[in-house]
Amino acid sequence: MQRILPWTDAVIQSFRDVTPTVREFCIQPALGTAAxxxxAHLQVQVLVNGKPxxxxxxxxxxxxxxxxxxAVKRLDAGRGGSLAMWQLGVGSRLSIIEPQNHFPLDLNAPAYLxxxxxxxxxxxxxxxxxxxxxxxxxxxxxxxxxxSELAFHDLLRKQLGSRLQTAKAEQGEQLEFDKEIAALPKGALMYVCGPLPMLDTARAAWTRAGKPLSDLRFETFGSSGRFAPKAFQVLIPRHKIDVTVAQEASLLETLEAAGVQAMYGCRRGECGLCAMQILSLSGEIDHRDVFLSAHEKAANQRMCVCVSRVLGSVTLESAYLPEIV
Ligand code: FES
Known part of the structure; x- marks a missing residue:
């Protein structure tokens, strides 16, 4: 379980658009900034349809x-969090949790990609x-x-010069994973942060090159599914639960709100602690985690309820026994 840190007050000090769909916010905490x-990342509480x-x-x-x-990417077909952030202006108040880091940078490697x-x-x-x-x-x-969507491109170009390779999908450009990975010395680390298809591509190239998976570090966003989020139905017969997961909520949040003491760790689809057994499915699972293997996702026997969603309805078995609900 994650360490519980308190919510504190903060205010939007300024903002600027760094691309047509990415807005950078400067958030001033009432208690001052922490190192x-x-x-590291910041947790922010926003009101989506009146709910935090x-x-x-x-x-x-x-x-x-x-x-x-x-910096917040505006997702018009997302769960509503980014649109709520984009509605904030200078002086808007919000709650934050001080920075935490689940994606630390190891400074001892011989090279980095x-x-x-x-x-x-x-x-x-x-x-x-x-x-x-x-x-x-x-x-x-x-x-x-x-x-225009290469956020912070000028800053990065200044820092990295020709060591920065970019690819614009609209122009059919692709990143040269195999070539870049082949040029890395033994012990080099690759850090990846992006949507699931990119992580899959990077991981496949890393494995092809015979690199140890322990030297591949990644962080993902649970927003990168195959389908735009829609409301869906969930039944848990063990707890007599029949709930609708709203478009803007996660399945895990919805189960918690319904009183199910679900198990979780990262809440980002990485650790697998929240995985629940699928008893029956009507529709499709949009697996958004990076914990289950491609084979397991195809089998649709388990799903990570912190990030994955359903197109239709699903019946699940909770890992928890009814007496502790
Ligand atoms: S809580 Fe870690 S994968 Fe869901």
């Missing part, structure tokens, strides 16, 4: 004594700066839909 390391929802955003760039900087897809670049900005300033051997692959 954090590359890879928690979102995690990577902290962008080096710590600033005045504020925490995050940083890989970012879209808004995944936010986790990489300070990693790139830190490694550059230390004189480390670092290269970056950064893919986005178009040139």
């Amino acid at each position: 954090y390391a590359p890879g 929802q928690t979102r995690s955003y990577s902290l962008v760039g080096a710590p600033d004594a005045a504020c925490y900087r995050i 940083l890989v970012a897809g879209g808004i995944g670049i936010t986790a990489m900005v300070w990693m790139a700066q830190t490694l550059s300033e230390r004189g480390a051997s670092v290269r970056m692959l950064f893919g986005a839909r178009s040139l």
